[in-house]
Amino acid sequence: MSEGDERVLLEAVRSGSAEAFGELYSRHNTAAHTMARQVADSPIDAEDLVSEAFTKILDVLRRGGGPDTAFRAYLLTTVRNLAAASSARSRRVQLAGELDAFDLAGFAVPFTDPAVVQWERSLVAEAFARLPRRWQHVLWYVEVECLSAVEVGERFGISRNSAAALAYRARKGLREAYWQVYRGEPVRRRLAASGRLLPRVA
Structure with missing residues (x-):
């Protein structure tokens, strides 16, 4: 099925x-069951x-949300x-003993759908782009460059505790932004303007 x-x-x-x-449903039901068998505790x-x-x-969808394309990736996620x-x-x-008795038939082969991998990467990228620049920087330092709180604090000119708090708020903001993107919600201004979500450095 084409994107159109x-x-x-x-x-x-x-x-x-x-x-x-x-x-x-008919086009994507099989893929959904394949994924479900990998992550569920039982066939039921x-x-x-x-x-x-x-x-x-x-x-x-009936409330106007959800995907415009990539339905299978959205479904499997x-x-x-x-x-x-x-x-x-x-x-x-x-x-x-319970584990020995449990029937694992059909659950052994991991299922990875390339469409899901590509789609989720795009979700993370869009969520990251929604964050304030300061949060983007601290997440890059912590998650990509693997800097310690002390090193991050030196980059920002703040204390170790303030750097750790900033990283915590940035991760929390990224999680919220991810779910906004996943649900098809528009950019929430409070991500960029709310006192609750803006990084506050002590």
Whole structure:
């Protein structure tokens, strides 16, 4: 399916077309199940993940959000995020005997979709571009150049504690910006103007 065809289908879904969403479902259902089997605890959970992912995306599209293209990447990322959220809510200790009895058939081969990799890189890049310049700099120093808080503080002319706090706020801002981009939300002015999100150096 070409990018133009996908864009037409997504716009049709936003206009209320159940047939258009059915077409997207039929084209991407197999890939969604493949991803779900890799991240779910059981085949039943995998089915639930796929169902929940499609339901959530339909709701987002009908509210005017979601992707304009790259539906498969958006879908697979949604499946994975839902699995991560479910795991975080229900972390538990499994005994060795339970693990031995658990049927892992179909869960052994990692599934990596190039479309997802490329799409998520673009999400991170756009989220990073939404940050204030000061946050971009501190994230580059910490995550790319692997500088310590002391070294970052020297670059900014601030204390070690202030540098650590600045890096913390920058990471938090990047996470928020990522979810804005993922959900198709416009740039929030408070990312650039809010006192809560602007780096405040002591």
